[in-house]
Amino acid sequence: MADVASRAGVSISTVSRALRGLPGVGRQTRERILAIAEEMAYVVSPEASGLSRRATGRVAVVVPRLDSWFSATILAAIEATVRAADLDVMVYQVDGERARARFFHELPTRRKVDAVVLVSLPLLPNEEQRLDLMGVRTVVAGGRLRDLPYVEVDDAEIGRTAVDHLVALGHRRIAMIRTSDTDGARWNSDVNRVRGWSEALAGHGLGPDPRLLVTEQYDVRAGARGIDQLLELDPLPTAVFCYSDDIAVAAQHRLERRGLRVPDDVSLVGVDGNPLTGLFEITTVDQQVPEQGRRAATMALDLLADRTPDDPAQCVESRLVARASTASPPAALLRGGGGQTGPGGTTV
Amino acid sequence: MADVASRAGVSISTVSRALRGLPGVGRQTRERILAIAEEMAYVVSPEASGLSRRATGRVAVVVPRLDSWFSATILAAIEATVRAADLDVMVYQVDGERARARFFHELPTRRKVDAVVLVSLPLLPNEEQRLDLMGVRTVVAGGRLRDLPYVEVDDAEIGRTAVDHLVALGHRRIAMIRTSDTDGARWNSDVNRVRGWSEALAGHGLGPDPRLLVTEQYDVRAGARGIDQLLELDPLPTAVFCYSDDIAVAAQHRLERRGLRVPDDVSLVGVDGNPLTGLFEITTVDQQVPEQGRRAATMALDLLADRTPDDPAQCVESRLVARASTASPPAALLRGGGGQTGPGGTTV
Numbered sequence: 001m002a003d004v005a006s007r008a009g010v011s012i013s014t015v016s017r018a019l020r021g022l023p024g025v026g027r028q029t030r031e032r033i034l035a036i037a038e039e040m041a042y043v044v045s046p047e048a049s050g051l052s053r054r055a056t057g058r059v060a061v062v063v064p065r066l067d068s069w070f071s072a073t074i075l076a077a078i079e080a081t082v083r084a085a086d087l088d089v090m091v092y093q094v095d096g097e098r099a100r101a102r103f104f105h106e107l108p109t110r111r112k113v114d115a116v117v118l119v120s121l122p123l124l125p126n127e128e129q130r131l132d133l134m135g136v137r138t139v140v141a142g143g144r145l146r147d148l149p150y151v152e153v154d155d156a157e158i159g160r161t162a163v164d165h166l167v168a169l170g171h172r173r174i175a176m177i178r179t180s181d182t183d184g185a186r187w188n189s190d191v192n193r194v195r196g197w198s199e200a201l202a203g204h205g206l207g208p209d210p211r212l213l214v215t216e217q218y219d220v221r222a223g224a225r226g227i228d229q230l231l232e233l234d235p236l237p238t239a240v241f242c243y244s245d246d247i248a249v250a251a252q253h254r255l256e257r258r259g260l261r262v263p264d265d266v267s268l269v270g271v272d273g274n275p276l277t278g279l280f281e282i283t284t285v286d287q288q289v290p291e292q293g294r295r296a297a298t299m300a301l302d303l304l305a306d307r308t309p310d311d312p313a314q315c316v317e318s319r320l321v322a323r324a325s326t327a328s329p330p331a332a333l334l335r336g337g338g339g340q341t342g343p344g345g346t347t348v
Numbered sequence: 349m350a351d352v353a354s355r356a357g358v359s360i361s362t363v364s365r366a367l368r369g370l371p372g373v374g375r376q377t378r379e380r381i382l383a384i385a386e387e388m389a390y391v392v393s394p395e396a397s398g399l400s401r402r403a404t405g406r407v408a409v410v411v412p413r414l415d416s417w418f419s420a421t422i423l424a425a426i427e428a429t430v431r432a433a434d435l436d437v438m439v440y441q442v443d444g445e446r447a448r449a450r451f452f453h454e455l456p457t458r459r460k461v462d463a464v465v466l467v468s469l470p471l472l473p474n475e476e477q478r479l480d481l482m483g484v485r486t487v488v489a490g491g492r493l494r495d496l497p498y499v500e501v502d503d504a505e506i507g508r509t510a511v512d513h514l515v516a517l518g519h520r521r522i523a524m525i526r527t528s529d530t531d532g533a534r535w536n537s538d539v540n541r542v543r544g545w546s547e548a549l550a551g552h553g554l555g556p557d558p559r560l561l562v563t564e565q566y567d568v569r570a571g572a573r574g575i576d577q578l579l580e581l582d583p584l585p586t587a588v589f590c591y592s593d594d595i596a597v598a599a600q601h602r603l604e605r606r607g608l609r610v611p612d613d614v615s616l617v618g619v620d621g622n623p624l625t626g627l628f629e630i631t632t633v634d635q636q637v638p639e640q641g642r643r644a645a646t647m648a649l650d651l652l653a654d655r656t657p658d659d660p661a662q663c664v665e666s667r668l669v670a671r672a673s674t675a676s677p678p679a680a681l682l683r684g685g686g687g688q689t690g691p692g693g694t695t696v
Contacts, residue, residue: 010422058438072420079414079441088438088460090406093427112436220623250627256604275568279598 009032015145016132034059059134059300060113062092062103062121069246069274070289073121074141078292085301087114094121096183105132115300118148122185133228135304141296143188149303149312151296153287155189158318159196160203161285162241162269165320167204170328171267174201175212176225177247182217190243191270197241212237220327223250231258238329239267245274248282252325263327273321281324288316356381357619362575402616407648408461408484410440410451410469417594417622418637422467422489425567425641433649435462442469452478463648464655465489466496470533484649485651489644491536497651497660499644503537507544507664508551509633510589513668515552520678522549523560523585524574524594525574530565541619560585564595571598579606584675586614593618593625593632600673611675621669636664640670 006010010029018025019034025033059082063071075179079089090113094103103128113136120142123131128146140150159176166174176197178190194213201208214229216222223242227250230237248270252262257342262268270277273286295314302309362373363381393435407430411419422437426457429435435442438461440450452475461484468490471479476494488498507524514522524545526538542561549556562577571590575598578585590596596618600610610616618625621634631667650657 066424067417068420069415073415075439076414076441079439080686083441091423091427091430092436093424103620111696211478220627224627253628279568280601 004033004036007036018340020056052254054290055114055304056112057086058088058090058113059297059304060090060116060197061119062094062116063119064093064121065095065108068090070142070244070272071119073289074293077290078117078119078141078297081294081297082301087301087304097124098290100124100127104134110232115139117300118145119295119296120189120328121145122187126139130174137300139296139300139303141292150314151292151314152297153292153316153318155192156196156199158271158285158287159193159198159241160200161196161318161320162271163197163204165201165283165322165326166239166241166267166269167200167206169267171236171239172206172329173209173231173235174206174239174241175211175214175230175285176222176241177243177251178213178215179218179222179243179247180215182219183219185226185323193241193243220246221250223247223252227251227254227258230259237266239269239326242268242270244270245270245277248284248325249274249276249280252282254282261329262325264328267327267329268325271318277323283323283326284321285318286321287318292316352381352384355384363486366454380642387617395456403432403462403652405462406436406461407645407652408438408440408464409467410442410464412441412442412469413466413495414439414441418490418592418620421637422641422644425638426465426467426489426645429642430649435649435652445472448475452481462652463487465644465648466493467644468535468537469493470535472490485648487644487648487651489640497647497649497657499640499662499664501640501664501666503540504547505542506619506633506635507541507546507589508548509544509666509668510619511545511552513631513670513674514587514589514615514617515548517587517615519587520554520677521557521560521583521585522554522587522589523562523578523581523598524589525571525578525591526561526563527566527570527591527595530567532565539592541589567587570597571595571600571663572602575599575602575606577609584614587674588614588616590616590618591628593620593622596630596632596673597622597624597628600630610673613678615675615677616673619666625669625671630660631671632669633666634669635666640664 003102005015008015014025016060018030061075061078065073075091082089092103092345116134117138118138118140123145131146136228138148140148143152144150159284163174176194178194180186198208211233211318214226226247230240240251248268252268253263255266260266268282270282270284271287273284273289277284295316299309353363356363358377366637392588396680409423409426411423413419423439440451442448453643458690463485464482466486466488473495479494488496492498511522524542526542528534546556547586562574564574588599590599596616600616603610603614607678614631618630618632619635621632625632643664647657
């Protein structure tokens, strides 16, 4: 991109903005940059299509996989919003490195869509570079990538909210079941929820005890395996903050199968707002997934209409939904019978 | 076509061009022809229209709603299969009558896709008529519509499989929780599973007792409400066949909350193959949803390549996955202490 910038006599960030169709670059400058980029075989400029050719009327939604509650729910909201604007939605499942490589290879060279919404896509650094080359207006949902407009939640805040709720109920020994992708990769949402959990515990003078943080690869049984790990500890945690609602659902099932009661013996908090938590009476931090989808789609539509989005860096508020899975810790612990307090912790 | 031409006062070839979206017909003329064709329910041959125009490289997948396990799972399989053939997938959420009307109004008049896969779409008779007007190759997944090629499961067979399994374990009083759409409409899959349940019971000389069939509108709590209805009965059923796995998951949760054990007091069988049943150890009749998606997509790709599908009427085999939620009925009933047997039933 530096080559294009120097040939065009503009800054790299101007090239980047021009290639992605962001405002703030004059029409002539943009066209000159696109021409140079094209000449240098830097990218077959799809942007030219947005400016001088007919729009495709399509928005691409790119998700790691469709058959998860989060992906299906955010896609449903994006589709409804895009459809209401009389445009169509193309979906790309881009799960794993090979699928991502193929996606990045093909999209720029075929003028298939006017805009792209990237949902929770974990990218390698060189893949992030290629985002610029797509040459279409791009919005990120459920995270951030480079300097693209985004809609996200504050995952560290989610972790803090869960811990604050549990501490207010009297818990001092609060575990977390975190997760990783099937290839072991960390998701940003996970890293930030762990950070929120850790910071909030420290803020309350409660450690955290590193043994209380267990990791399980993400699948339908992750929560059950996480509970099995935690039940090895002595003393046991009195509460568990789970990365997601489906982990909390599996954790509750496993606790009950192993003879422990929720919340009498162990309190549980999940994250998402998955309707299953309503059924299972599990406390959750609702991250308003449909609202994230609507806002990301609206932002994409704004970019398509050459409107500057009201706010290209949006954080959807999460909110605690307290249900029957959280209560005060067992009486024995309240009397100090088996609880462990962190360095500066006080026994209730 | 001659009728449309004479009503519109144009040549047959103009009608043909207009219906197929070819150039050379003025916008007003074209709209008038389409209106007349629609009014006369004129049938556009998908083959004729498809052969003579440029392919779009896109397949539409039409689902009632994206945020259900069935829809998300079958869409994931369709997308992967279509993508492997280097084509793209457009998704349409068409939930409710208004959305369907809009879909049927818009699709035929815009050449957006080469083929359509209709997934479990409940259609009114006049909507079924309009399928012909779409003028694209169409495949049905998860059911049948008119004489279109389809992939389905045998839902009556699913009901029989569940009942046979329970009867073999010694159950005689086998309830069913059926379901309806939020507007009260019946789904064919539900009607056929009920038929299978009823026929199998009759075949075993076990009734069925009509009070053992309860209906709940489909949502995350349907299974819980169904259990509440069934627990009013005296004597209680010893087993419950649930329309779907999520209904079985909710039913199991509700039974346990009300102090009954699964399978000691009540056995449960679901339908789908939803991974949640693995977690909750629930017996299910797996309807192989990903396989249904792959086959429907393959059939659509065959039609696009002008290959005749090997079999345009495919039935994917369902299979019983027996887990911990089914066992012999309570000892009291085995001794005849409270069980009810149907007309020709024998007490074990």
